Amino acid sequence: TQLLEQSPQFLSIQEGENLTVYCNSSSVFSSLQWYRQEPGEGPVLLVTVVTGGEVKKLKRLTFQFGDARKDSSLHITAAQPGDTGLYLCAGTKNSGGSNYKLTFGKGTLLTVNP
Amino acid sequence: EAGVVQSPRYKIIEKKQPVAFWCNPISGHNTLYWYRQNLGQGPELLIRYENEEAVDDSQLPKDRFSAERLKGVDSTLKIQPAELGDSAVYLCASSLDSSQETQYFGPGTRLLVL
Numbered sequence: 237t238q239l240l241e242q243s244p245q246f247l248s249i250q251e252g253e254n255l256t257v258y259c260n261s262s263s264v265f266s267s268l269q270w271y272r273q274e275p276g277e278g279p280v281l282l283v284t285v286v287t288g289g290e291v292k293k294l295k296r297l298t299f300q301f302g303d304a305r306k307d308s309s310l311h312i313t314a315a316q317p318g319d320t321g322l323y324l325c326a327g328t329k330n331s332g333g334s335n336y337k338l339t340f341g342k343g344t345l346l347t348v349n350p
Numbered sequence: 351e352a353g354v355v356q357s358p359r360y361k362i363i364e365k366k367q368p369v370a371f372w373c374n375p376i377s378g379h380n381t382l383y384w385y386r387q388n389l390g391q392g393p394e395l396l397i398r399y400e401n402e403e404a405v406d407d408s409q410l411p412k413d414r415f416s417a418e419r420l421k422g423v424d425s426t427l428k429i430q431p432a433e434l435g436d437s438a439v440y441l442c443a444s445s446l447d448s449s450q451e452t453q454y455f456g457p458g459t460r461l462l463v464l
Binding site for chain 2: 241245267269276277279280281284324326328337338340341342343
């Protein structure tokens, strides 16, 4: 059972375009993280959202956590070739005070063409 | 500060052969994780260590997989014997402790079983 569904699975756009990718679940998470993974590398944490309705911005990237803490979106403005990579969302659930266990989605593979 | 180090970066073996992966976490990080990432999927947790103790190995296929973290620092993950379906990227991650949501990933070892 895939707890976190990411869409679209693949996205190819031109430099300068805007895009939004989604991470949806039927489960409530205590927090949700977004990672970017470049070819041949491990995932790198971009942001953690904790509060329902929370919006965080990281330069041209805007992250939103759904009010019910079941879904999240990542919006990129004016995409650049350097944004190319696999974008993974991962949820955590409180487990006796230990937030260690990450459940990852399958990811959205983004290609930004020059 | 050095990140999580993994070796080898790539490994090609024939089925039924043994293989071992090594991980050196970030200095001072007590919690170490091994994940497996299949092609087109997000990482899935195999085992989590708190210092030298394996506190969650519920997802580790114990018939052929083993892991150790003898001195609570470096860790090795072994597969014996390897099967075709074991082809994947094996990622190591570390965090200060299990209450920390931020995990730092290494670059991974790409295993191809022929």
